[in-house]
Amino acid sequence: MSREILIDPVTRLEGHGRIHIFLDADGGVDRAYLQIPELRGFEKFVQGRRAEDMPQITSRICGVCPMAHHMAATKALDDLYQVDPPPAGRKIRELLYNAFMVEDHALHFFFLGGPDFIVGPDAPRHKRNILGVIDAVGLEVGKEVIGVRKQLRDLVAAVAGKAIHPVFGLPGGVSRSLSGELQQQAAAAAARAVEFSQFALGAFRKTVLGNPGYVELVTSEAYTHRTYYMGLVDEANKVTFYDGTLRVVGPDGKELLTFTGRDYLDHVAEHVEPWTYMKFCFLKDIGWHGFADGAASGVYSVAPLARLNVADGMATPRAQEVYEEFVTTLGPKPVHHTLANHWARIIELVYAAERMAGLAGDPQITDPQVRTLPTAVPREGVGVVEAPRGTLFHHYQTDERGLITAANLIVATQNNAARIALSVDKAARALIRNGQVDDGLLNQVEMSFRAYDPCFGCSTHSLPGQMALIVEVRDAGGALLQEIRRD
Amino acid sequence: MRTLVLGLGNEYAGDDAVGVLAVRALRGELAGDAEVVESAASGLALLEVFAGHDGAVVVDSIRTGRSPAGTIVEAGLAELGPAIAPSLHQAGIPELAAVARRLGMGFPDRTRVLAVEVAGPLTFGAPLSEPVAAAIAPLGRRILDQVKRWASEDSRRGRPEDAGGGPEDTLPRGPGGTRCTTTTRSARS
Numbered sequence: 001m002s003r004e005i006l007i008d009p010v011t012r013l014e015g016h017g018r019i020h021i022f023l024d025a026d027g028g029v030d031r032a033y034l035q036i037p038e039l040r041g042f043e044k045f046v047q048g049r050r051a052e053d054m055p056q057i058t059s060r061i062c063g064v065c066p067m068a069h070h071m072a073a074t075k076a077l078d079d080l081y082q083v084d085p086p087p088a089g090r091k092i093r094e095l096l097y098n099a100f101m102v103e104d105h106a107l108h109f110f111f112l113g114g115p116d117f118i119v120g121p122d123a124p125r126h127k128r129n130i131l132g133v134i135d136a137v138g139l140e141v142g143k144e145v146i147g148v149r150k151q152l153r154d155l156v157a158a159v160a161g162k163a164i165h166p167v168f169g170l171p172g173g174v175s176r177s178l179s180g181e182l183q184q185q186a187a188a189a190a191a192r193a194v195e196f197s198q199f200a201l202g203a204f205r206k207t208v209l210g211n212p213g214y215v216e217l218v219t220s221e222a223y224t225h226r227t228y229y230m231g232l233v234d235e236a237n238k239v240t241f242y243d244g245t246l247r248v249v250g251p252d253g254k255e256l257l258t259f260t261g262r263d264y265l266d267h268v269a270e271h272v273e274p275w276t277y278m279k280f281c282f283l284k285d286i287g288w289h290g291f292a293d294g295a296a297s298g299v300y301s302v303a304p305l306a307r308l309n310v311a312d313g314m315a316t317p318r319a320q321e322v323y324e325e326f327v328t329t330l331g332p333k334p335v336h337h338t339l340a341n342h343w344a345r346i347i348e349l350v351y352a353a354e355r356m357a358g359l360a361g362d363p364q365i366t367d368p369q370v371r372t373l374p375t376a377v378p379r380e381g382v383g384v385v386e387a388p389r390g391t392l393f394h395h396y397q398t399d400e401r402g403l404i405t406a407a408n409l410i411v412a413t414q415n416n417a418a419r420i421a422l423s424v425d426k427a428a429r430a431l432i433r434n435g436q437v438d439d440g441l442l443n444q445v446e447m448s449f450r451a452y453d454p455c456f457g458c459s460t461h462s463l464p465g466q467m468a469l470i471v472e473v474r475d476a477g478g479a480l481l482q483e484i485r486r487d
Numbered sequence: 488m489r490t491l492v493l494g495l496g497n498e499y500a501g502d503d504a505v506g507v508l509a510v511r512a513l514r515g516e517l518a519g520d521a522e523v524v525e526s527a528a529s530g531l532a533l534l535e536v537f538a539g540h541d542g543a544v545v546v547d548s549i550r551t552g553r554s555p556a557g558t559i560v561e562a563g564l565a566e567l568g569p570a571i572a573p574s575l576h577q578a579g580i581p582e583l584a585a586v587a588r589r590l591g592m593g594f595p596d597r598t599r600v601l602a603v604e605v606a607g608p609l610t611f612g613a614p615l616s617e618p619v620a621a622a623i624a625p626l627g628r629r630i631l632d633q634v635k636r637w638a639s640e641d642s643r644r645g646r647p648e649d650a651g652g653g654p655e656d657t658l659p660r661g662p663g664g665t666r667c668t669t670t671t672r673s674a675r676s
Contacts, residue, residue, distance in 0.1 A: 045499065045612030060497055060527045061611075107531060111586075130531075130586050142590050150535065 027435030068387035074169030080381025081374030089173030173371030302390025304344035316354035501613035502605035549602035557618030
């Protein structure tokens with residue numbers, strides 16, 4: 001290796017996403033990957049703490065999806081104390097979880113993914129940001145995104161106590177029942193969410209599906225990897241976020257295996273490379289065979305597209321309709337096009353809203369019995385949910401008093417790390433020749449990893465300062481040969 | 488409350504806790520003068536926090552590598568520059584301001600960021616490093632000074648209830664004192 005190119009968002013704390021591209025002696029790409037932050041010291045930090053505190057502690061490790069960690073931790077406590085929540089407890093959890101999914105998917109669809117597919121990859125650089133999206137969709141749409149989000153956050157705050165860091169999940173249930181008044185609030189929020197999801201779908205059809213160039217881009221080889229996929233499914237093999245069985249399908253779409261959260265270590269392993277602290281998840285059943293796609297490689301993917309690929313459909317009617325349209329257009333399944341994650345996300349938005357409405361209208365949800373008291377001696381528990389960005393595992397071991405002796409978390413972006421590396425690598429290979437970096441590199445790299453919605457927020461929050469993308473080209477001795485700055 | 492004091496950070500993650508701890512220590516002294524908010528949220532999740540305020544002191548950690556740990560870096564909105572991140576979850580304060588104003592949600596015209604340079608990568612369960620811990624007291628004084636300065640500017644103008652800032656502050660307010668007027672103007676400016 002003679003040179004390293006580093007695409008580095010200069011950030012406030014070490015560990016934000018960085019793209020490293022190593023060149024070989026001939027100026028070609030040796031390897032490229034995305035580095036995500038490490039949860040340094042987390043396992044040691046939680047040792048000796050009460051397991052019941054984990055939903056609160058873990059909801060603070062991520063500034064972006066605290067509800068996903070809260071719920072995975074709460075479910076791990078159910079397993080730890082071998083206790084099932086009563087129906088109302090379970091339904092309240094799932095209601096809030098779907099409210100969170102609507103909120104998160106809505107934000108991503110419009111504001112985070114929007115620069116790539118609402119504004120479009122060919123738009124001038126200064127337009128490819130949130131303000132450009134607002135200009136493209138119109139002020140009223142932008143306001144509606146904020147309005148829906150606010151209504152959902154208010155609901156979560158009213159039911160769970162605190163919107164950003166929920167405090168309601170307990171082993172065996174939730175901390176309070178849902179009053180008739182709160183049920184009405186939930187039903188109203190769900191109705192607005194359903195309406196919003198239809199509206200978002202309309203915006204997607206108009207701006208994206210109405211543009212043949214976009215469909216061509218989505219299906220182009222540059223954004224295609226034929227890997228395995230993993231996600232939770234319900235008893236009918238439909239997409240589910242809160243609870244279910246993990247299902248894995250191969251690049252040919254056939255089911256490879258199903259397993260429960262408890263058995264995750266039999267099927268998911270982490271590969272370590274000498275050149276990074278990052279660990280790359282792979283399927284144990286297939287094995288690690290390098291950064292490659294295809295049936296012989298254990299590389300797999302999670303996130304909205306993976307969830308649609310592992311499922312046989314959607315559990316709610318409107319979501320099922322749009323799912324069928326998706327399969328007709330991009331199928332047969334599995335769909336291997338990374339950029340199809342944006343479309344998958346909008347289908348999931350429709351599902352989450354409909355699911356919310358179904359749960360809010362369920363008479364059983366106001367039952368005052370919302371918790372089963374745990375009596376078992378704790379030892380070990382695993383909780384799994386589908387976070388907006390994909391499968392999230394929480395695994396705790398405790399002593400008989402319920403004090404944590406060991407903890408392991410696998411977040412969505414870790415599950416996706418190897419496939420994201422494939423995407424970065426593919427972009428780099430296509431656009432770097434003889435050491436010359438094509439200007440399109442940053443765009444293509446950004447577009448491919450934005451589709452996964454990788455979250456670097458698992459240990460960080462805001463960012464008050466200047467942040468730019470920097471590509472550094474260095475020679476073997478570390479001397480700077482070239483710097484490309486975008487700020 | 489017109490002035491917001493927002494402490495950002497993860498209180499479990501070593502030096503990253505500095506913003507949260509600094510504002511927590513001021514809750515008593517600031518009671519009645521500012522709304523104190525602690526948050527581990529990031530990027531656009533903070534959008535709603537700023538609405539309804541016309542002054543904001545954002546207290547955070549920062550790692551520029553250009554100053555020794557414990558150095559307090561101060562900046563206004565204009566000096567922060569844009570954040571262009573691989574994931575827009577990490578939208579910076581200027582982006583939040585731009586989006587909030589465009590959408591008519593309101594963002595304080597007067598926003599100051601006080602950030603403490605931190606020593607290294609964050610480690611869960613680690614205490615604050617010595618230089619960062621030593622910065623908490625002077626940081627607290629600067630936060631209080633800033634809040635008082637705005638209050639006295641406002642009282643000099645004879646409008647203690649109307650703590651709006653910025654050059655357009657003399658324009659008439661919307662009915663009922665709502666902030667929408669301010670933000671509409673901001674969006675135009």
